[in-house]
């Protein structure tokens with residue numbers, strides 16, 4: 001369960017204050033598949049970052065699995081994120097100097113697994129996204145869609161209960177987008193993973209259980 005209570009976010013730089021989110025109240029039950037939609041700049045990535053514990057809200061509270069995250073220290077937050085949350089970034093964030101297989105293994109480095117076991121799990125995750133034949137490539141040797149799928153493999157390799165994906169189909173053609181959507185649906189159905197996906201695509205959003213719409217940092221759905 002992900003709960004946001006009166007969450008607000010203001011970005012402050014020396015000269016400007018940007019209100020990115022205001023008074024957001026959302027409760028996402030375990031096993032749900034939710035889409036976040038809205039125009040560019042309305043706060044979708046900001047909202048997902050709050051849910052993924054990548055950034056702190058300026059106001060309000062984020063609770064995950066009943067735990068209030070604002071009372072957690074950085075070390076505990078990092079540990080919680082590593083064990084429970086898989087995050088697919090809008091811009092992939094793959095490490096250019098690491099091969100595909102090593103990129104996917106990263107979340108497992110913080111667990112007590114042997115190298116062999118890590119490699120086995122990373123292969124399985126890459127197989128799931130249809131990239132078994134690219135394990136020894138570097139990110140720069142892959143297409144945008146393939147990089148997107150590596151990012152998804154990395155997010156799912158540790159079998160997180162929460163998968164947060166920022167436009168996971170945004171860089172893919174419709175067939176590949178459909179395949180990625182199928183992977184997310186599979187994880188949702190088979191493992192009861194809770195999925196929150198930002199998308200601009202109404203067709204993809206319709207396949208989820210619920211659509212949260214944002215406009216200028218505010219929720220416009222009920």
Ligand SMILES: Nc1ncnc2c1ncn2[C@@H]1O[C@H](COP(=O)(O)OP(=O)(O)OP(=O)(O)O)[C@@H](O)[C@H]1O
Pocket residue numbers: 011012018019020038039040041042043044045046047090
């Ligand atoms: N680090 C930051 N510093 C200052 N302002 C920021 C920062 N990150 C985002 N913003 C501002 O917050 C607002 C929301 O940004 P956000 O990235 O959440 O939008 P978005 O809905 O994900 O847009 P897109 O569809 O283009 O990805 C925007 O006005 C943006 O300029």
Ligand SMILES: [Mg+2]
Pocket residue numbers: 044045046090166
């Ligand atoms: Mg965004």
